[in-house]
Amino acid sequence: xxxxxxxxxxxxxxxxxxxxxxxxxxxxxxxxxxxxxxxxxxxxxxxxxxxxxxxxxxxxxxxxxxxxxxxxxxxxxxxxxxxxxxxxxxxxxxxxxxxxxxxxxxxxxxxxxxxxxxxxxxxxxxxxxxxxxxxxxxxxxxxxxxxxxxxxxxxxxxxxxxxxxxxxxxxxxxxxxxxxxxxxxxxxxxxxxxxxxxxxxxxxxxxxxxxxxxxxxxxxxxxxxxxxxxxxxxxxxxxxxxxxxxx
Amino acid sequence: xxxxxxxxxxxxxxxxxxxxxxxxxxxxxxxxxxxxxxxxxxxxxxxxxxxxxxxxxxxxxxxxxxxxxxxxxxxxxxxxxxxxxxxxxxxxxxxxx
Numbered sequence: 001x002x003x004x005x006x007x008x009x010x011x012x013x014x015x016x017x018x019x020x021x022x023x024x025x026x027x028x029x030x031x032x033x034x035x036x037x038x039x040x041x042x043x044x045x046x047x048x049x050x051x052x053x054x055x056x057x058x059x060x061x062x063x064x065x066x067x068x069x070x071x072x073x074x075x076x077x078x079x080x081x082x083x084x085x086x087x088x089x090x091x092x093x094x095x096x097x098x099x100x101x102x103x104x105x106x107x108x109x110x111x112x113x114x115x116x117x118x119x120x121x122x123x124x125x126x127x128x129x130x131x132x133x134x135x136x137x138x139x140x141x142x143x144x145x146x147x148x149x150x151x152x153x154x155x156x157x158x159x160x161x162x163x164x165x166x167x168x169x170x171x172x173x174x175x176x177x178x179x180x181x182x183x184x185x186x187x188x189x190x191x192x193x194x195x196x197x198x199x200x201x202x203x204x205x206x207x208x209x210x211x212x213x214x215x216x217x218x219x220x221x222x223x224x225x226x227x228x229x230x231x232x233x234x235x236x237x238x239x240x241x242x243x244x245x246x247x
Numbered sequence: 248x249x250x251x252x253x254x255x256x257x258x259x260x261x262x263x264x265x266x267x268x269x270x271x272x273x274x275x276x277x278x279x280x281x282x283x284x285x286x287x288x289x290x291x292x293x294x295x296x297x298x299x300x301x302x303x304x305x306x307x308x309x310x311x312x313x314x315x316x317x318x319x320x321x322x323x324x325x326x327x328x329x330x331x332x333x334x335x336x337x338x339x340x341x342x343x344x
Contacts, residue, residue, distance in 0.1 A: 078326025110321060118321040121334075128317045136319030139329060143316050144299075147292040148307040149254070150274060152282040184276030201261035202333075204295040209333035212261060230250045231258075234280055236273045 005101060007108045009052040010067070017064040018056060025091040035226045036089075043223045045215040046072040046083065054089075055108035057101055065093040066101035068109055074211035075117060082116035084210070085109075090127050102130055110134045117208075184236045189222050190214035197237070248277060248289065255281050257291045259335050260298055270301035278306065292336050 010018060019033040041047045057066040068090040075084040087109050092101045110118060110131075120131040132138060190198060191214070198214050210216075221231045248255040255277065262269040274291065281289050292312060293299035318334060 077322075077324050078328060078331075080324075080326060082324060116322070116324045117327060118323075120319040121317065122336075123317050123319070128319065131319040136321055137329075139318035139320060139332070139334065141318065141334065143312075144293050145312055145315070146309050147290055147312045148302050148304075149288040149290055149310055150278045150281075150303060150307045151288045152278060152286070182272050182276075184273065184280070186280065200263050202265040203259060203261050203297055203335070204265050204333045206295075206333035207331045208327060210335065212259075232248045232250065232255065232280065232284075234248070234273065234276055236262075236269065236276055 005057050005066075005099075005104060007055050007057055007104050009108075010054040010056045010069075014056055014064070017058075018054075018067050021064040021067055021093060022089055022091055024093065026089070032226065035224055039219075039224045039226065040069060040071045040088075043219055044072065045219050046074045051085070051114060052108075052112060054087075055105040057104060059096070063093075065096040066105050067091050068102075068105040070109060070112065072115070074213075074216060075208070076211060077116050077208050079207045081211075083114060084117040084119060085112070085115040087118070087120045087131075090123075090130070102127075103134070106130055106134050110136065182236050182238055184234055187233055187235050190217050248281075250284075250286070253285075253287045255284075255286055255289045257289060257298075257336075260301070262297065265295070265297045267297045267300035270297050271303060274301055275303060275306075278303075294336055295333060 008014075015034060015037055016030075019030045019037070022028075022033045022036075023030055037053070041053050047053075051072050052070050054067060054069040056064065059065050069088045071086045071088060073084045073086065075082045077084075087106075090102055090106065112118075118136070120127070120136060123131060195214055198212065198217065201212070202209070217233070220227065221233050222228055248257055257274075257277070260270055260273060262273065274289070277289050281287075288308075290310075291298060291302055291307075293302060316336065320329070322329075
């Protein structure tokens, strides 16, 4: 049955139809979906026009019926620069499910030639089974089953009408008590001169990790209005580098 | 961090030489920042050893992670070794929500 459908790389001229499909499957607004497309590709420093944006299937009446995204990241793999592509937003129109369309677009993702690493993260149960059936390996990591909530000033919770200025003052006092003269502040953009400092920052000593240079960070956290509305980036230093300017 | 209703969620944390002591300072700063933004807490999922060691336990409440992460992959380079892979919650969180 699925053999009669043609899988095509997503083109810019498909955006409106792909957006219509995704909002019908996942909800949200067309504006938001179009914002995702811009974020994943045009604004993404790892994307270039030779990298497919994703794969798309239309019905014989040209209606959008299946899609999966292909989102590139610059990666360090075993200590060497490489390209990683992540899939996301795997979607099949509700009228066309059960015909193997997700497998068709998924196959196009896993069969692409260019990337050094392909990943699918945080998938739904159904999508995860699909990716494993298409040859993805499960990462057996023993993830922590719990997380931590670092709570605010509990004494202030008992006084919900405490004016913001006093709460702020109290928080600043707490910060002054710490042993090192470290300064933390929110930043709105990384600059070229921050490159050296940013490149020294890691979350582990692993040999494979996502690149977080200033271009990538600016894209992830400040690249579009959608992320700027919900992301906050804090920088901590001893007052001689990034903290010299409040951004 | 990502704002979500009355809290923040830590997307990633990176420090000089992955030092847990610096990460702890940064998490405390995040706490202060969240409070000034009138958020109640910062959720931290300890995805690396550095973050695990950095969590200020006396200021934290442990809670069940709502949904376990799935991670599927296909490597095309022989240099890839999954045990030395710094995976993040969503590997960069490409969502724009």
